[in-house]
Amino acid sequence: MLIRSDYDVIVVGGGPAGSMAARYAASRGAHVALFEKDREIGIPVRCAEGVSEPVFRQYVEFDERWVASRIDKFKFHSPDGKTIIWKTPTPGLILNRRLFDHDLAVRATHAGAKIFTKAYVSGLVKMPDGYIVRLKHLDREYQIRTKIVIAADGVESRVARWAGIRTQLKLQDIEPCVQILAGNIDVDQSACEFYFSTKWAPGGYVWIFPKGQATANIGLGINGKYAGQRTPLDYLYEFMSDKFPEAVALTTTAGGVPVARPLKNLVADNLAIVGDAAHQVNPLTGGGISSALASGKLAGEVVAEAIRTGDYSRQGLQYYQEKWDATIGADLRHFYRLKEWVCDLNDTDLNSIAGLLENLPPEDITLTKIFKIALLKKPGLIVDALKVFAGF
């Protein structure tokens, strides 16, 4: 339980990216500490909790206990009330993130990582061979030496900024979001529903992700450039009064989702950035769980190798950047181009796209088809859509 005066690797933040990075660095022999500012790993949940099951399973040894519900279709609602149903070719999952995040942290401890909660990192001091991390844990302050810092401190990441990497998001690259866990609602427990309308969520959408027992995550994000007049909470209350007047809010949370191009620099000397802190979120959907798992695992492995070889420089960590840019990073760039276009669609555009899709037989509706139709007036983006959806 004691905090040591030095570690090979310090991970800041105990979300999925941080726990994965801690686990994979520790499992390859590095001495790892993870510091989480909150009192408990996994709480609060600032997430709609949806993932694609096959993608998710690529990165973790799956545990059925994490599954709150299984999804086989998406229902898209247009501003004028049309509903387009897309039967997903592979199942989607709505997770129980409290349990999932907790289990990822437990697995990191099994690999040898030390985890501390209520542990607040307040600054970094660069040293020739690493960093000194300033930490407040309960009522004590510490200065801890480390060879490598992994910034897994979320969308609000300050660790990367302390290391000289600008991570501030422009207004159009953030979606301020609110979500309630709604109880006492009658929703299709096998479908994710989305409402698109400038009335409900300008530059974003409303989501309804079922969580079993007549509950669902209901939330919305609006694009930062449309924010200001009314808050996302105002929009959500209006939506709930209209659609689910009898619902109760079992939890209410806020959050900011980065919908930006991936960060250019994921590594610097003695530093790697992972997850939301590195803007590793699909900018079109706002989904970031699987990319956080992927980046945490990759960064953890690369960092462990750097510790083993004694090269903690940017060069020594570069493989994380290169591998990321060549794989998921490349996809996220295409998604960013699509997001920029989707974000500017007005209700007339959305209604006309829904109108074209409405007449198709349900079995003909695929994501590729949806984007082919939606992009009739934007043929330049069809390549981006095909690159990322060809696998569907």
Next chain:
Amino acid sequence: MIVVKPEICDLCGTCVAVCPQDCIDLSETQLLIDRQQCNGCRLCVQVCPFGALKEEAEHVDSV
């Protein structure tokens, strides 16, 4: 002057993410604004999902 209403603030960090001056700090229990660094751009007020940040006239602080 930007002020935070702690009874509304959810400590979600959306304001921290957009602050160009990097003058907002977030701990487990509170949001702190460094008024020396703040340039009054109001981006934080604009993006706050709960509307917990407000711009108030300077003199209100001393009341």
